[in-house]
Amino acid sequence: MSQFLDPTLEVSTPKQSGHKRTESSYSTSYSVLDIYETESPISARSPTTTNNELGDEIMRGLDELEFKDLSNDNTLFASNGSETEINSNSNLNLNLNLNSNSYIEERIEYITPINNITNIKTILSSPYDMYGFKKKSNLSSITPEHYNQWFEQYSQYLLERKQKWLSLMRTNGLNLPNDSTIPTRFPPKSAKVKKLIRKGIPPEWRGNAWFYYAGGYEKLSKHNGLYKEIATNGVKNKDSDVIERDLDRTFPDNKYFKSNDNNEPKMIQSLRRVLTAFAHYKPQIGYCQSLNFLAGLLLLFMNEERSFWMLVILTERIIPNVHSHNLEGVHTDQGVLMLCIKEYINQLWPILGKSFDGQLIAEDKILSNLPPIALVTSPWFMSLFVGVLPIESTLRIWDILWYQGSKTIFRIGLTLFKMSSETNEFQELTSTNSSQNDQVELYQFMQSYPKSLLDPNEVLGNCFKKIGGYGYGSLSQAEIDTCREFVSKQREKLNNKKKNTSIAVTDEERQTLLLGQDVHDVYGFHRSIMILQIK
Amino acid sequence: MSQPQVDSISNGKSSQSISNSSSNNNTNNNSNNDKINILRKYKIVFLGDQSVGKTSLITRFMYDTFDETYAATIGIDFLSKTMYLDDNKTTIRLQLWDTAGQERFRSLIPSYIRDSHVAVICYDITNKKSFNNLDKWIKDVKLERGDDVIIVLVGNKSDLSNDKRQVTIEDVEKLHRSIGSKFYIETSTKANHNVKLLFKKIAQSLPEFEHQQNQQSQDASNNPETIDISIDNNPPVANTSCC
Numbered sequence: 190m191s192q193f194l195d196p197t198l199e200v201s202t203p204k205q206s207g208h209k210r211t212e213s214s215y216s217t218s219y220s221v222l223d224i225y226e227t228e229s230p231i232s233a234r235s236p237t238t239t240n241n242e243l244g245d246e247i248m249r250g251l252d253e254l255e256f257k258d259l260s261n262d263n264t265l266f267a268s269n270g271s272e273t274e275i276n277s278n279s280n281l282n283l284n285l286n287l288n289s290n291s292y293i294e295e296r297i298e299y300i301t302p303i304n305n306i307t308n309i310k311t312i313l314s315s316p317y318d319m320y321g322f323k324k325k326s327n328l329s330s331i332t333p334e335h336y337n338q339w340f341e342q343y344s345q346y347l348l349e350r351k352q353k354w355l356s357l358m359r360t361n362g363l364n365l366p367n368d369s370t371i372p373t374r375f376p377p378k379s380a381k382v383k384k385l386i387r388k389g390i391p392p393e394w395r396g397n398a399w400f401y402y403a404g405g406y407e408k409l410s411k412h413n414g415l416y417k418e419i420a421t422n423g424v425k426n427k428d429s430d431v432i433e434r435d436l437d438r439t440f441p442d443n444k445y446f447k448s449n450d451n452n453e454p455k456m457i458q459s460l461r462r463v464l465t466a467f468a469h470y471k472p473q474i475g476y477c478q479s480l481n482f483l484a485g486l487l488l489l490f491m492n493e494e495r496s497f498w499m500l501v502i503l504t505e506r507i508i509p510n511v512h513s514h515n516l517e518g519v520h521t522d523q524g525v526l527m528l529c530i531k532e533y534i535n536q537l538w539p540i541l542g543k544s545f546d547g548q549l550i551a552e553d554k555i556l557s558n559l560p561p562i563a564l565v566t567s568p569w570f571m572s573l574f575v576g577v578l579p580i581e582s583t584l585r586i587w588d589i590l591w592y593q594g595s596k597t598i599f600r601i602g603l604t605l606f607k608m609s610s611e612t613n614e615f616q617e618l619t620s621t622n623s624s625q626n627d628q629v630e631l632y633q634f635m636q637s638y639p640k641s642l643l644d645p646n647e648v649l650g651n652c653f654k655k656i657g658g659y660g661y662g663s664l665s666q667a668e669i670d671t672c673r674e675f676v677s678k679q680r681e682k683l684n685n686k687k688k689n690t691s692i693a694v695t696d697e698e699r700q701t702l703l704l705g706q707d708v709h710d711v712y713g714f715h716r717s718i719m720i721l722q723i724k
Numbered sequence: 725m726s727q728p729q730v731d732s733i734s735n736g737k738s739s740q741s742i743s744n745s746s747s748n749n750n751t752n753n754n755s756n757n758d759k760i761n762i763l764r765k766y767k768i769v770f771l772g773d774q775s776v777g778k779t780s781l782i783t784r785f786m787y788d789t790f791d792e793t794y795a796a797t798i799g800i801d802f803l804s805k806t807m808y809l810d811d812n813k814t815t816i817r818l819q820l821w822d823t824a825g826q827e828r829f830r831s832l833i834p835s836y837i838r839d840s841h842v843a844v845i846c847y848d849i850t851n852k853k854s855f856n857n858l859d860k861w862i863k864d865v866k867l868e869r870g871d872d873v874i875i876v877l878v879g880n881k882s883d884l885s886n887d888k889r890q891v892t893i894e895d896v897e898k899l900h901r902s903i904g905s906k907f908y909i910e911t912s913t914k915a916n917h918n919v920k921l922l923f924k925k926i927a928q929s930l931p932e933f934e935h936q937q938n939q940q941s942q943d944a945s946n947n948p949e950t951i952d953i954s955i956d957n958n959p960p961v962a963n964t965s966c967c
Binding site: 435481 | 791793801824825826829
């Protein structure tokens with residue numbers, strides 16, 4: 190542990206991350222965090238430390254946030270850097286409240302680390318995977334036998350990747366006391382790190398790595414203590430009822446989310462608090478179905494407070510408006526995805542761009558009248574592939590998503606379309622002289638096909654590999670941003686047009702409106718950025 | 725199970741024409757095509773509030789299984805199943821659209837209602853609010869489809885009828901009359917009560933089959949109010965009594 194206290198080892202601000210941290214807040218945060226957060230998974234599994242942590246946290250006054258006090262360690266939310274001072278006024282009441290009505294979170298490590306043969310054998314003989322999900326899913330045809338067959342290989346891959354990460358950490362002066370230590374800080378963004386991220390973060394490191402690269406520490410230090418305040422006071426709000434209905438319906442296949450006896454699992458309690466706090470903090474979103482999946486998956490990898498801030502980061506920066514009351518972001522992002530398909534998998538557009546009646550939707554009407562394939566893709570944005578792909582594939586996408594942002598969703602989206610189009614089933618369902626040709630059955634296939642993609646390396650290889658891949662890794666964030674802005678403006682025009690007409694719109698009028706010719710302009714991609722496919 | 729008419733739709737379990745997994749539906753259909761040149765397909769959209777049991781209803785019908793909890797549906801899930809009608813000659817394919825129940829998802833909905841033949845609008849008999857919200861769902865459907873759609877009202881969770889019921893038969897009967905739905909029914913996916921009957925009646929309600937069905941079982945179609953919706957603790961036998 191001692192090397193973490195050495196001020197000479199402070200990491201520099203990652204230049205490419207886009208996080209607006211100041212050097213000083215950054216270093217202070219990290220010194221503080223490392224003390225608490227350098228956790229060994231084994232000790233973290235025993236609940237003995239957690240109560241003390243909370244006790245200390247409650248007792249701790251704001252003044253004690255000096256470095257020397259923190260060396261006492263065991264602060265549950267220790268990420269208070271120098272920015273604490275800025276917020277100190279608003280935080281004064283906070284600690285008082287905590288004494289009376291604080292929630293208690295016992296942080297349990299849920300992930301079985303794949304460090305050695307014993308753990309691998311444990312997983313192979315268990316009905317559950319390393320995250321507590323049943324290997325046999327109701328959603329797909331994957332059996333435990335399939336799973337084990339894959340996992341025997343994949344666990345070796347995980348061991349290899351872990352060594353690569355350990356070596357990366359060493360090269361960056363981030364030595365870990367031992368191989369089972371979970372690091373809290375990571376090397377600054379670089380081509381090398383990106384490459385490792387794309388090949389997968391060690392499962393037990395995920396929570397910390399996601400949080401680090403997504404700018405979680407920055408959020409946390411800006412809003413020190415806020416989560417506790419909300420979680421303590423905002424236990425019930427207008428969304429409580431709808432939240433309550435979804436708690437048990439989040440991961441019924443995961444053992445941590447399922448109560449065995451009459452006791453409610455800790456996980457469900459945490460999920461309730463995070464979702465309620467989020468609904469309170471973001472009233473413009475409140476609770477939206479699918480947030481339960483996002484929060485639930487985050488909670489498997491990090492504590493409540495961090496999960497909360499990751500949801501905030503996600504809904505503010507990565508997929509804005511996707512969960513808002515009118516789901517406008519879903520419409521926008523799907524419009525972008527449709528334009529991407531049209532641009533980059535053009536040969537599929539005549540198939541995917543059809544409406545139910547089999548007619549191709551005219552170019553200038555795509556955004557006002559999204560093709561029904563969008564019904565398949567809406568969970569890609571709302572749940573970020575949770576439930577769309579098998580869990581390990583989803584997590585591998587999340588590894589990249591938190592590091593690289595929203596373009597990842599579009600890159601993967603294109604990959605899924607392209608991969609599915611290469612299957613026999615797809616050919617059958619879309620061939621004009623096939624009796625199987627049917628739009629709805631195609632949507633059904635597009636929905637079920639990704640569920641069979643057990644091996645993440647297949648999906649990510651197709652997406653990113655320079656040789657033999659589809660080349661969608663070159664779809665840039667700038668391109669997505671520009672396109673999003675375009676689509677969003679076009680939709681605004683459309684909505685204004687609707688509003689300006691009389692309130693009572695007849696079916697016919699609405700139809701005319703939706704199909705209005707002059708509603709939007711045509712968006713042009715920067716084709717040059719993309720490696721064009723030769724087909 | 726002893727009722728032949730119900731068997732004629734449920735025997736799909738042993739028939740290769742039934743798709744047990746949505747991914748293998750192609751191969752399954754081939755056998756049908758030998759028998760029937762055009763397989764008629766019908767789109768059936770399931771609507772209703774969050775957690776009333778739409779997914780559960782569909783899962784019970786598709787796979788004859790039940791879990792206490794299903795993951796919340798986000799957006800829309802497509803499933804389909806081939807059914808034999810009573811005469812054992814006619815085969816139809818039902819394309820079932822399972823939808824998210826939360827209010828805000830309705831902004832995604834019009835496009836999928838627009839193309840549906842049947843709207844199965846569900847509520848939870850133990851949740852009055854889910855019943856009160858039926859009006860909104862019905863309005864949405866009528867706005868998109870006018871009267872050109874078959875509306876079916878389904879009250880789920882009838883196994884909880886004794887101690888938790890908040891919606892009476894009279895309530896739904898009244899609504900049924902006022903909106904002119906095709907029929908209403910109470911189901912329990914947990915007790916497997918009336919689920920097969922629901923789908924059988926849906927199939928029989930399809931315009932192409934209605935006259936045929938009228939001849940065969942007058943009761944069910946012409947007098948929907950008389951459907952046996954009483955709760956029986958031995959539902960597998962009792963649930964077909966009205967046919």
